Amino acid sequence: MTRLTLNRTGARTMAWRSSAVLAAGVLTLAACSGDNGAAPEEEPEATGSATADGGSEAAGGDGNAEIRFSWWGSDERHTLTQEVIDLFMEKNPDITVVPDYTDWGGYWDKLATTVAGGDTPDVMTQEERYLTDYANRGVVGDLAALGLDTSMIDPSVIQSGTIDGKLAGVATGINAYAIVADPQIFEEAGVEMPDDTTWTWDDFVSISTEISDALGDDVYGVQDYGGNEAGFNIYARQHGESLYAEDGSLGYEDATLEAWWQHLVDLRAAGAMPDGARSVEIAEGGPEQSLLGTNSGAMGMWWTNQLGAISSAAGRDLVLLRLPGESESERTGMYFKPAMFYSVAADTEYPEAATAFVDFLINDPEAGALILSDRGLNANTDVRAAVSDQLDPLEQQAAEFLAALESEIVDGPPAPPNGAADVPEITGRINEQVLFDTISPAEAAAQFTSEASAAIGQ
Incomplete structure (x- = not known):
């Protein structure tokens, strides 16, 4: 088990450099598989250069680049993204950006197929559970070596996309995983809102139980949260532990996971959360059918970008709180989760044009004003501040909550x-067994460790 350092990642040096073209690997996802490709003997020379006004002179024989x-996403995201692409091409007339999109369900099969066929998109969207696979296969390049400016992104966020030093x-x-709470239910129960900078896990259990005892009639202190591994992380x-260690192994002690599940057993036994059958039914309904969304619960654990949907379902304003225990133990545990990632193909013909487009997506205020919160609240803190007045009130609350966490997050x-990618299913299935008392917290911890270890090849 690897313990975590208390120091933030240091500053990064960012300078435009030509890209070393890495091997174009084949990622085993869905139905596609293949051998790793061999790296070229020499690095091709990029001929483009950045211009003073933020545009680019693209690599290529005729001075133009097509990337x-x-x-993935909804029709609304597709329309919005096309507006962003159009703005980029207006600012960079020597670069053409070709859109390539689908829904979440078909995205990974399509991406794996194009990678296997040697036709990797120049710029691609990634999700954290798949990023390591693509990085280890040499499919994506090193954005630091490409000179991407990340100076206005929190070092802990940069760390989450860094694999083997690249x-x-x-x-x-x-986003951040947090407590969403309903102040009206607290008031009806006669329970004070907690000080989320100091409350402990024992406080959390006690408060949840007090609310349930005070209100009864199927109103609970908290909704089951054991099915999402982010809370345990x-x-x-x-x-001082973690779900995953730096070397790719599991990074926690079974006793820690057992204690995590024991809190849930204690809450259920005290009547502070619904029984197993009701908990499973509620979880399947999503934010709209959650305890908070139906005015029948005081708290739940959700991602900050879900605050709007839950508040809309509830018909009243809800608030964000830190998870308990942040001041209780060795260090804080909350972290910024990248909503998704942008990556550049290692074998792109136009590395500077591709990097210029990613730079535009994350660093340009005009792009930020179009994207707003569609792909999470902007990771660039300057852009996030610049567009804050365009966010709706609940998004502004989430932005302020994230800003307040910046000085507290260790890494x-x-x-x-x-x-x-298999671990969420394992987590949910074992959590249901705990909910129905078919296994104890200790047995659940041992089973999870065994299955998760097998999934990640440990």
Whole structure:
């Protein structure tokens, strides 16, 4: 088990350099597989250069570059992203950006197929559970070596996209896993809102129980939260451990995971959260059917970008709180999670044009004003501040909450290792067994460690 350092990552040196073209690997995802490619004997020379006004002179024989940008999402995101692309091309007339998008379900199959066929998108959107796979296969380049300016992104966020010392992906935006609370239910129960800078896990159990006891009639202190491994990761980090270690192994002691699940058993036994059957039913309904969304619970653990949807369902304003235990143990555990990442293909024909586009997406205030919170609240703190008055009130609350955390966050967790995409399913399944008392917290911890170790090849 690897303990986490208390120091932030140091400053990064960013200067424009030609890209070393890495081997174009084949990522095993979905139905595609293949052998790793061999690296070229020599590095090709990039002929483009950055211009003084932030545009670029693209590499290529005729001075023009055509790059492909892939992403997933809804029709609304596709329309918005095309507006961003159009603005970039207006500012950079020598670069053409070709859109390549699909929904989440088809994205990874499509990306794996194009990578296997040697047709990797020049700029691609990544998710944390897959980034390590692509980085280890040599599919994505090192954005630091490409000269991407990340000076206005929190070092802990940069750390989350860094694999083996290389910046494999830069965050599109950030979220945090937090407590969403309903002040009206606290008031109805006669319970004071907690001081989230000092409350402990024992306080959390006690407050949840007090609310349930006071209100009864199917109103609970908290919704089950054991099915999302992000909560445990924070708990483990508070104790100097982590879900994953830097070397890609599991980074916690079974006793820590057992204690995490024991809190849930204690809450359920006290009537502070619903029984197993109701908890499973609620979880399947998403934010709209959550305890908070139906005015039948005081607290739940959610990502900060879900505050708006839950508040809308509830029909009243909800608030964000830090997870308990942040001042209780060895260190703070909360962290900024990249909503998604932008990566540049290692074998792109136009590394400078591709990097200029990523730079525009994360650093240009006009791009930020179009994107707003679509891909998380902007990871660039200057851009986030510049567009804050365009955010709706709940997004502004989330932005202020994230800003307040900046001085408290120690570091970012390591990027999830290969196979981590299977861990959410393992977490949810074992949590249900705990909810129905078919296994004890100790048995759940041992089973999770065994299955998660197998999933990540440890």
